[in-house]
Amino acid sequence: xxxxxxxxxxxxxxxxxxxxxxxxxxxxxxxxxxxxxxxxxxxxxxxxxxxxxxxxxxxxxxxxxxxxxxxxxxxxxxxxxxxxxxxxxxxxxxxxxxxxxxxxxxxxxxxxxxxxxxxxxxxxxxxxxxxxxxxxxxxxxxxxxxxxxxxxxxxxxxxxxxxxxxxxxxxxxxxxxxxxxxxxxxxxxxxxxxxxxxxxxxxxxxxxxxxxxxxxxxxxxxxxxxxxxxxxxxxxxxxxxxxxxxxxxxxxxxxxxxxxxxxxxxxxxxxxxxxxxxxxxxxxxxxxxxxxxxxxxxxxxxxxxxxxxxxxxxxxxxxxxxxxxxx
Amino acid sequence: xxxxxxxxxxxxxxxxxxxxxxxxxxxxxxxxxxxxxxxxxxxxxxxxxxxxxxxxxxxxxxxxxxxxxxxxxxxxxxxxxxxxxxxxxxxxxxxxxxxxxxxxxxxxxxxxxxxxxxxxxxxxxxxxxxxxxxxxxxxxxxxxxxxxxxxxxxxxxxxxxxxxxxxxxxxxxxxxxxxxxxxxxxxxxxxxxxxxxxxxxxxxxxxxx
Amino acid sequence: xxxxxxxxxxxxxxxxxxxxxxxxxxxxxxxxxxxxxxxxxxxxxxxxxxxxxxxxxxxxxxxxxxxxxxxxxxxxxxxxxxxxxxxxxxxxxxxxxxxxxxxxxxxxxxxxxxxxxxxxxxxxxxxxxxxxxxxxxxxxxxxxxxxxxxxxxxxxxxxxxxxxxxxxxxxxxxxxxxxxxxxxxxxxxxxxxxxxxxxxxxxxxxxxxxxxxxxxxxxxxxxx
Numbered sequence: 168x169x170x171x172x173x174x175x176x177x178x179x180x181x182x183x184x185x186x187x188x189x190x191x192x193x194x195x196x197x198x199x200x201x202x203x204x205x206x207x208x209x210x211x212x213x214x215x216x217x218x219x220x221x222x223x224x225x226x227x228x229x230x231x232x233x234x235x236x237x238x239x240x241x242x243x244x245x246x247x248x249x250x251x252x253x254x255x256x257x258x259x260x261x262x263x264x265x266x267x268x269x270x271x272x273x274x275x276x277x278x279x280x281x282x283x284x285x286x287x288x289x290x291x292x293x294x295x296x297x298x299x300x301x302x303x304x305x306x307x308x309x310x311x312x313x314x315x316x317x318x319x320x321x322x323x324x325x326x327x328x329x330x331x332x333x334x335x336x337x338x339x340x341x342x343x344x345x346x347x348x349x350x351x352x353x354x355x356x357x358x359x360x361x362x363x364x365x366x367x368x369x370x371x372x373x374x375x376x377x378x379x380x381x382x383x384x385x386x387x388x389x390x391x392x393x394x395x396x397x398x399x400x401x402x403x404x405x406x407x408x409x410x411x412x413x414x415x416x417x418x419x420x421x422x423x424x425x426x427x428x429x430x431x432x433x434x435x436x437x438x439x440x441x442x443x444x445x446x447x448x449x450x451x452x453x454x455x456x457x458x459x460x461x462x463x464x465x466x467x468x469x470x471x472x473x474x475x476x477x478x479x480x481x482x483x484x485x486x487x488x489x490x491x492x493x494x
Numbered sequence: 495x496x497x498x499x500x501x502x503x504x505x506x507x508x509x510x511x512x513x514x515x516x517x518x519x520x521x522x523x524x525x526x527x528x529x530x531x532x533x534x535x536x537x538x539x540x541x542x543x544x545x546x547x548x549x550x551x552x553x554x555x556x557x558x559x560x561x562x563x564x565x566x567x568x569x570x571x572x573x574x575x576x577x578x579x580x581x582x583x584x585x586x587x588x589x590x591x592x593x594x595x596x597x598x599x600x601x602x603x604x605x606x607x608x609x610x611x612x613x614x615x616x617x618x619x620x621x622x623x624x625x626x627x628x629x630x631x632x633x634x635x636x637x638x639x640x641x642x643x644x645x646x647x648x649x650x651x652x653x654x655x656x657x658x659x660x661x662x663x664x665x666x667x668x669x670x671x672x673x674x675x676x677x678x679x680x681x682x683x684x685x686x687x688x689x690x691x692x693x694x695x696x697x698x699x700x701x702x703x
Numbered sequence: 704x705x706x707x708x709x710x711x712x713x714x715x716x717x718x719x720x721x722x723x724x725x726x727x728x729x730x731x732x733x734x735x736x737x738x739x740x741x742x743x744x745x746x747x748x749x750x751x752x753x754x755x756x757x758x759x760x761x762x763x764x765x766x767x768x769x770x771x772x773x774x775x776x777x778x779x780x781x782x783x784x785x786x787x788x789x790x791x792x793x794x795x796x797x798x799x800x801x802x803x804x805x806x807x808x809x810x811x812x813x814x815x816x817x818x819x820x821x822x823x824x825x826x827x828x829x830x831x832x833x834x835x836x837x838x839x840x841x842x843x844x845x846x847x848x849x850x851x852x853x854x855x856x857x858x859x860x861x862x863x864x865x866x867x868x869x870x871x872x873x874x875x876x877x878x879x880x881x882x883x884x885x886x887x888x889x890x891x892x893x894x895x896x897x898x899x900x901x902x903x904x905x906x907x908x909x910x911x912x913x914x915x916x917x918x919x920x921x922x923x924x925x926x927x
Contacts, residue, residue: 168520183510186699193703227837231516234836238684239691242702248866251882254890280821281828284689285682311541315806315816322808345804346545348750349743351601356739363736364743367549369804371797407605411613423682427675430889431898434636435617437609444678445685446864464688469865471684471832476858478840483854486844501818508819512826516833528774530823532781535754537820540789540812544805546747548793550740568741572748579755585705587752588924590745592709593716595923597742599912600720610905614898632891639895640902647903664899669849671896673856674888680835680861687832689825 194243201244208236212474216481220488230478237474241466248466255433256450259418259440262391268301270390271383273415275405276306276313278397282422283316286395288448288461289420290320291327293393296455298324298331303379304341305389307365309353309400311346314369316395318343327457339378345369350400354408358386385413392417402429406437420447506698509690614640639667710918717916758782785820788812856892860885 168176196204212233215225266272274293278286294317297304306317321341325332335341344365347353356364361383362374374380382388392415396402402419409415416439421429423444432438442451445468448461511526551569554562571590578587618640620633645657646664653661696702716738723735761775788811796803796810805812845851862868863885872881914920 183506183699186701190699190701192700194701195703224841227841228517230837230840231833234684234687234833235691238687238832239695242691242695249869250866251869251880253882253886279824281686281825283821283825284692285685311538311545312816315813318806318808345549346541347550347743348542348546348746349739350746351605352597352739352742355601356736359732359736363740364550366553369806370802371549371553371804372802404605407609411605411609423678423685424675427671427678427889427893428897428901430894431614431617431901432609434890434894434898435613437613444681444864445688446681460692464685464692465865467688467691468681468684469867471836472680472861472865473867475680475684475836475839476861478836479843479854479858482840482843483845486846497814501814505818505822508822509826512823512830515830524774525777526823527827528777529781529819530827531757532778533785533815533820533823535757535778536782536785536789537816538750539754540786540793540805542747542750543789544793546743551744564737565740565744567737568744571741572745575745575748575752576755578752579759588705588709589712590748591923592712593738594742594745594749595915596713596716597720597738599713599915600717603717603721603909603912603916604724606905606908610901611909614902614905618898632887635891636895636898639892640898643896643899644902647899665849666852667892667896668899669852670856670888670892671900673853673858674860674893676853676857677860677864677885680839680857681864683829683832683835686825686829690822690829693822 195245196243198245201246204240204244208233208240208470208474212477212481216477216484219481219485222485222489224485233474233478234471237470238467241470242463244466246466248469250446250449250453250462250465252450252453253447255441255443256447256454257440259420259442260451260454262416262418262439263296263300263302263393266300266302266391269303271303271305271379271388272297273386273389273392274304274306274317275392275394275396276308276317277310277401278316278395278422279310279312280316282397284460284464285422285445285448286397286420287316287320287323288445288459288464289442289451290316290395291323291459292448292452292455292457292461293395293420294320294324295327295331295457298335298340299328305344305361305379305383306341307344308346309350309404310397311348313395314343314345327459338372342377342379343369351404351408354400354404355412358409358413360385386415387413389415394419396420396425397422398425401425402432402438406432410437418442420451502698506694509694513690638663643667706921706924709924710921714916714918717912721916754782781819785812785815788815856888860888863888 215229215233218225274297276290294304306314308314308317325335337343344361345368347364349356349364353364361380365374367373368377386392386409392405392409394402394405394417396405396419402421402425405415405417405419410417418440419429419438420442421444423446426441426443426447429438429441429443433441442448445461445464449465452458452461508526508529511522514520515523551565554565571593574586575590576587577583577585618637620637622630622634622637624630624633642660642664644664646653646661646668651657692702719731719734719738723731727735758779761778764771764775765779789805792810792812793805796805796807803810806816807813843854845854859881862871863881863883868881868885872879877883911920915923
C-alpha cells in the first residue's frame, strides 16, 4: 500500500467512526437538498458523457462510485414514488384473497441471505397478511437457510404488528418443519406423505403431535402453496413436482434473475401469480398495505437503473461516433 | 458483553472488507473470503447433520414405536460416498454417485418432458380469434415467437431460405428474451447491494430511519 | 465390476422412478419412496464429503505444502468454530427444557449465522451490482439489429419495472406507459423465447437421461 492509499483508508475509517458516534440520527435531506443532489449527479454524468464522447473512457472504479452513490443517496431523500401494479402480482394477491380463513397454506422458503433483500420483504408482507387473514401456514425449505429466513420474517411481522404475537400461536397457527435435502425428491415424497420427509419440526416435536398438521397427510390436504425461490431447487421444481404431478395450486415470489424464466409457467397456467424481484415485492407490499423495505428500496433501485442506462447510452454514443469517424 | 452490538460491528467490518475488493485485491478481502469459505462449509455440514442425518435417519431407525430399516440403505450408500477422501478405496464412491445419477435421470426425464415440453407446447396452441385485436396479436406473437425460436435451435438443417428467415425471426425473439433477462439481472444485482447498504447505513450507523 | 455395478445401480434406480411415474402403486411406489428417502440421506453425505475435502486440502496446505498458510488457517479455524457451536447448541437444545433448536435466537450458531455467514455471503454477491454496471458501460454496444433489440428490451424492462419509468411517460395515454411496455415484453416475447429454450432443453434432457439410464452415457463414472 502506498501513502495515498493509507491516508484514504484512515479517512474512510474516520468517516465511519464519526458517522457512528457524532452524526445526528436519522439523516434526512430536505426536498431542496434532494433536488440539488440529483441535479449534481446528473451534471456529473453529463461530464462523463462528454469525456467518453471525446474518447476518454473513465476508469471502472468511477463507475463503481456512481453506482454506490446512486444506491445510497435515495436512502436519505424524502420522497415517495408511486408503484404500478403488474398483472402477475395482482393475480398472486387475488388468489390469496380467495382463500377462506383457516385455509392451510404451504410456504416453501427456498432462498438464502444473499437473496434476502429481494425476497425477505415479500416474505414479511406475506406472513403479516396471512396471520391477519387467519391462514394457517406450514413452513418448510429446500434450502438450509430457508427456515431461518422464515423465522426472521415472522419476527419482523410480529414487530410491525405487536398484537399478532399474542394472537398467533406456534403449532396452532403456523409450524416450521425445517429443511430437507433432496431437492425435487423432497417435493415428490411430500406428494405421498409430509411426515415421511419431515418426521419432526425444527424443535424435534413429532409430526403427529403438532395441531396444525392434524389431517395434513400430503398435498391433497393443502389449500394453496406459496414459494419464495432464489434458484435451484425452487419454483421450477415445485411446478414440475407438485403442481403438474399432484395438482397443487401455487404462486411464487422469485429473485429478479429467475423471474423471466417463470413466465412460461405463468402463461401456461401452471403458476397462478408471480412476484419478480424487489419491484414485485414493492407491488405486493402496496397490495397488502404493508409499506416496508421494498417500498423504500425501490427509490434507490430507480436511481441505480437510471445510472446504468445513462452509462449504456454514453458508451453507445461514443461507439457510434467512433464508427462514423472510421468511415 | 453486548453480543448483538459486537455482532453488528463484526458484520460491518466483514462487509467493508469484501467491498474493499472493488478498489483492488488485498489481504483484508482475502481473510474475509477465507472466513466465508470456512463458515459456509461448517454451516452446511451442521445443517445437514441435524436436519437430515439426525432428524430423518437417526430418529427413524431408533423410533421406539415403529423403527424403520430402509434408511440404512441411504446411510450405507452415503457412508460409501466418504471413501472418496481416501485414494485406495475412492472407487467405492461411484456406487452412491450412480444412485444419484440414476435417480435424477429417472425423475428429470418425466418432469421435464411433461412440465417443460408437453405442457408448454399445449400452452402455445392459442386461439388467434379472441374477440380483441390486442389479444389476437399477443397470441400470434407467442405462437410465432415460440415456433421460430425452436426453428433457430434446429441445427440439422441449414438456415437458408424460408427456414433461415424463420430462424432470423427466432433470433429476434430470443434477443428480446435476453434483453428482458439482462434488465431483470441488473435489478437483482442492485437489490443485493441495497440490502448491504441498508445494513451499513441503517442497522450499523443508524443514519437511516 | 468397478463400472458394471454402478451402471446396474443407475439402471435399476432410474427405471424404478420412471415406472413409478406411470404405475404409482405397490411395489413401484414403495421402491420410489425408499429411494426418495435414501436420496436425502446420500445428499447429506455428499455435503459432508465437500466440507471434509475442503478441510483436508487446507490442512495439507498448512502442514505439508506450507503455502497459503494464513488463508488456509482462517478456513480451518472458522470451520471448527461454527461446527463446535453447531454440535454444542444442538446437543444442549435436545436435553433442555423446553427443547430448542440449534438455530434458535440466542444460540451461538444463530449468532454466527446472522452476523458472520449472512453478512459475508450477502456482500460477496452484492459486489455483482458494480460489475454489471461497469460491464454494461464498457461492452454493451448496439453493433447490429439483434444487439439493438436486446438493448431496447433491456432498457424498457429496466425503466418499466421501477416507478421512474411511469413518471417519465405519465403524460402519455395509458397504453404507452413504460410499465405496460415492460409487462408486454415480459408476457409476450420473453415468454415465447424462454419457452423455445425450455422446450429445446427438455428434449435434450430426455434423450440424455435415457442414455444415462441405459448405460450409453458413462462419463459420470470417470476414468479407470
